[in-house]
Amino acid sequence: MSTLQRILYVEDDPDIQAIARLALENVAGFTVHVCSSGEAAVREAAAFAPDLVLLDVMMPGMDGPSTLAALRTQPLLATTPVVFMTAKVQPSEVSHFRSLGALDVIAKPFDPMSLGTQMRAIWDTRPR
Amino acid sequence: MLIDRQTTLRIPGMKGGAFRIAVILLGGFFSVAFIALTLWTSVTAQRDEMVRLAHSYSQAVMSFRAFYAETVVGRVGGLVEITHDYHENPHALPIPATMTLELVDYMNTRDTSLTIAQISDHPFPWRADRILSEGQSRALDGLLRSGEDMLTWSTSEEDGRVLHHAMAIRMDATCVGCHNSHPDSPRRDWQVGDLRAIQVVSVPFRSAGLMENNPLRITAGFVLLSFVGALLALFTMDSRVRRFLRLARESAIERSEAATALEEQARDTRAILDNVLDGIITIDQRGIVASFSASAQRIFGYPEDEVIGRNVSMLMPQPYRREHDGYLARYMATGVARVIGIGREVTGRRKDGTHFPLELSISETTHDGQPLFIGIVRDITERKRVEQLKNEFVSKVSHELRTPLTSIAGSLGLLAGGAVGQLPDAARPLVDIARTNSNRLTRLIDDLLDMEKMAAGKLAFDLRTEPLMPLLHQALEANQTYAEQLGVRFALRECGEDVAVRVDRWRLMQVLSNLLSNAAKYAPRDSVVEVSACVHKQTVRVAVKDSGPGIPEAFHDGVFQRFSQADSSDSRQKGGTGLGLAITKELVEQMGGRVGFESTPGAGATFYFDLPVVPSSSVPGDTSSSPDTTHGSTDTP
Numbered sequence: 001m002s003t004l005q006r007i008l009y010v011e012d013d014p015d016i017q018a019i020a021r022l023a024l025e026n027v028a029g030f031t032v033h034v035c036s037s038g039e040a041a042v043r044e045a046a047a048f049a050p051d052l053v054l055l056d057v058m059m060p061g062m063d064g065p066s067t068l069a070a071l072r073t074q075p076l077l078a079t080t081p082v083v084f085m086t087a088k089v090q091p092s093e094v095s096h097f098r099s100l101g102a103l104d105v106i107a108k109p110f111d112p113m114s115l116g117t118q119m120r121a122i123w124d125t126r127p128r
Numbered sequence: 129m130l131i132d133r134q135t136t137l138r139i140p141g142m143k144g145g146a147f148r149i150a151v152i153l154l155g156g157f158f159s160v161a162f163i164a165l166t167l168w169t170s171v172t173a174q175r176d177e178m179v180r181l182a183h184s185y186s187q188a189v190m191s192f193r194a195f196y197a198e199t200v201v202g203r204v205g206g207l208v209e210i211t212h213d214y215h216e217n218p219h220a221l222p223i224p225a226t227m228t229l230e231l232v233d234y235m236n237t238r239d240t241s242l243t244i245a246q247i248s249d250h251p252f253p254w255r256a257d258r259i260l261s262e263g264q265s266r267a268l269d270g271l272l273r274s275g276e277d278m279l280t281w282s283t284s285e286e287d288g289r290v291l292h293h294a295m296a297i298r299m300d301a302t303c304v305g306c307h308n309s310h311p312d313s314p315r316r317d318w319q320v321g322d323l324r325a326i327q328v329v330s331v332p333f334r335s336a337g338l339m340e341n342n343p344l345r346i347t348a349g350f351v352l353l354s355f356v357g358a359l360l361a362l363f364t365m366d367s368r369v370r371r372f373l374r375l376a377r378e379s380a381i382e383r384s385e386a387a388t389a390l391e392e393q394a395r396d397t398r399a400i401l402d403n404v405l406d407g408i409i410t411i412d413q414r415g416i417v418a419s420f421s422a423s424a425q426r427i428f429g430y431p432e433d434e435v436i437g438r439n440v441s442m443l444m445p446q447p448y449r450r451e452h453d454g455y456l457a458r459y460m461a462t463g464v465a466r467v468i469g470i471g472r473e474v475t476g477r478r479k480d481g482t483h484f485p486l487e488l489s490i491s492e493t494t495h496d497g498q499p500l501f502i503g504i505v506r507d508i509t510e511r512k513r514v515e516q517l518k519n520e521f522v523s524k525v526s527h528e529l530r531t532p533l534t535s536i537a538g539s540l541g542l543l544a545g546g547a548v549g550q551l552p553d554a555a556r557p558l559v560d561i562a563r564t565n566s567n568r569l570t571r572l573i574d575d576l577l578d579m580e581k582m583a584a585g586k587l588a589f590d591l592r593t594e595p596l597m598p599l600l601h602q603a604l605e606a607n608q609t610y611a612e613q614l615g616v617r618f619a620l621r622e623c624g625e626d627v628a629v630r631v632d633r634w635r636l637m638q639v640l641s642n643l644l645s646n647a648a649k650y651a652p653r654d655s656v657v658e659v660s661a662c663v664h665k666q667t668v669r670v671a672v673k674d675s676g677p678g679i680p681e682a683f684h685d686g687v688f689q690r691f692s693q694a695d696s697s698d699s700r701q702k703g704g705t706g707l708g709l710a711i712t713k714e715l716v717e718q719m720g721g722r723v724g725f726e727s728t729p730g731a732g733a734t735f736y737f738d739l740p741v742v743p744s745s746s747v748p749g750d751t752s753s754s755p756d757t758t759h760g761s762t763d764t765p
Contacts, residue, residue: 014535109534113545
């Protein structure tokens with residue numbers, strides 16, 4: 001699979017959910033499935049079979065890193081690229097997230113008009 | 129005298145006058161006693177001399193009588209008549225007693241200085257009318273009764289005192305026969321040893337003699353002179369001696385007061401040191417602990433006696449413990465200090481083995497010519513905890529602020545970007561205003577977080593060696609849109625070849641953005657902001673020059689301080705956070721450079737930063753992948 005089409009988006013804040021969905025579906029033309037918690041994502045991920053997972057870091061219950069760890073245990077999602085979205089964007093934090101297995105980190109607040117372009121650029125850096 | 133004085137001075141309450149009188153009385157008493165003893169010795173000696181004289185005189189008469197009785201009377205006794213009235217008979221000789229009496233009378237007429245008499249309790253008839261003085265009869269009785277041979281006494285006569293010396297005249301063998309056979313003998317049962325008579329020699333005392341005795345006179349004179357001299361010395365030296373003694377006493381009091389004051393001061397100092405919250409530890413050049421204050425004992429949990437005399441490394445965890453001796457030795461040899469005079473945060477080890485964060489500052493001094501290190505330690509466990517709480521709080525707040533901000537900025541972005549359809553012309557400027565301000569809020573939060581991290585020394589730097597020019601181009605590009613909105617143009621003036629610098633790309637972008645956006649903000653519309661990068665010796669100066677109003681003189685000192693803008697209304701007008709330049713300064717310094725500015729009010733301002741140039745020989749071919757990462761470091765090649 002060489003083009004990015006299906007994105008699983010995990011975010012607890014409904015307002016940000018709405019904006020990101022608009023940016024990714026309406027502006028960029030992706031197929032997006034939104035989950036409101038890490039637990040929901042772990043339940044629904046395999047059924048959706050995403051090309052890429054966009055994961056908020058700070059969430060009640062399962063946070064981003066633990067959701068990532070849980071997804072990795074599912075055979076279908078063992079190698080699916082994961083991108084974190086967080087307010088914490090110090091370089092040292094970015095390298096920490098990368099060490100957890102994230103492909104990249106997108107800072108909040110993000111620019112909704114260029115979010116799709118950003119996602120495709122990251123997609124192109126994935127190991128093949 | 130002096131000794132007496134000092135002895136007396138110790139008697140409490142004795143005043144000067146009383147003391148003086150006491151000394152005079154004591155001196156007088158000893159002088160009189162001395163003279164009296166001398167006189168007594170002298171008188172006794174004179175009397176002994178007189179007794180000896182009288183005795184010799186008496187002895188001589190006795191010897192002559194014995195000689196006469198034995199030699200003369202014994203040889204001529206049968207040829208010549210021996211009788212007491214030999215004056216009547218031309219062929220007769222006197223009996224020894226008569227001869228002696230007449231000899232005595234004769235001697236008395238020849239030497240008037242002394243008299244001699246012979247007295248018997250059995251006188252011959254022709255001497256029965258003799259008169260005995262009271263003393264003579266008492267001496268006669270005394271010698272008769274006691275059986276002694278000598279007796280001495282003295283009497284007072286009209287012309288002075290007289291010494292009397294009586295000697296016993298006892299019967300011997302030659303006498304007994306005659307006396308028991310002589311027709312006129314008053315007694316006929318004489319035996320050898322019986323007391324026949326006593327012979328008394330009387331010598332008058334010479335009253336003037338005592339004072340004519342030269343040695344005595346000299347002795348008495350000497351004693352008197354000594355006494356008078358001592359009194360004079362006492363009175364002339366008195367005031368001086370008293371002053372000396374007073375001074376001595378005062379200085380002794382002063383010394384003891386000074387010693388007391390010193391003790392008090394030492395106690396005070398000790399109390400202060402013990403009550404300082406920071407622990408104070410002193411060590412010598414080998415690291416041996418010389419003192420360990422009460423606070424240090426509390427901080428480390430060791431009592432003083434378990435630390436003093438031992439190596440200070442016992443208060444450190446490994447590996448510092450192992451390294452400390454070497455470090456100290458290296459410092460003593462090279463003078464290169466890591467902590468001394470600087471102060472830093474280290475880790476301490478308590479007696480119970482737990483580790484804790486410790487702020488340590490060390491100063492060096494000398495004690496008895498040896499180096500002495502004074503370490504001030506502060507347990508910063510609590511401070512660290514509070515710092516962590518604060519950091520967590522800032523992080524939490526910033527996240528909480530960013531979540532709604534993400535929605536706002538996202539919504540505005542979608543609106544402005546036309547994702548939900550074209551906006552009415554009247555709505556567009558309003559959406560732009562909202563978007564600009566939400567961006568500003570985002571930057572403010574970013575700056576606050578950066579500031580917070582820098583203050584905590586936790587800003588991580590990913591230092592790599594990179595060519596400078598591409599970074600400048602990138603920064604100009606990134607800020608171009610912002611400048612265009614303000615009607616300002618950036619112009620890059622190149623001077624010389626590109627150089628490599630060792631920077632954190634992300635942080636350098638932040639620095640350049642701050643300077644460029646600042647310049648664009650203050651530059652007049654339709655003007656050019658000139659950017660240059662010129663190499664001077666080993667540094668490159670990146671300067672951003674605007675032609676704005678410049679910086680007022682009064683504000684020069686505060687340019688790089690937090691939340692400082694020349695005019696507080698600028699903050700709102702120009703949309704800055706007030707943190708940009710403070711962050712810029714900190715970031716540049718963390719990358720080994722320094723910032724500065726030149727400004728003439730009314731004629732624009734030039735902000736610049738200098739960075740060390742990395743020599744071209746050490747620039748790797750593929751700069752972007754140089755794996756040289758150092759966090760929080762300011763070191764430069």
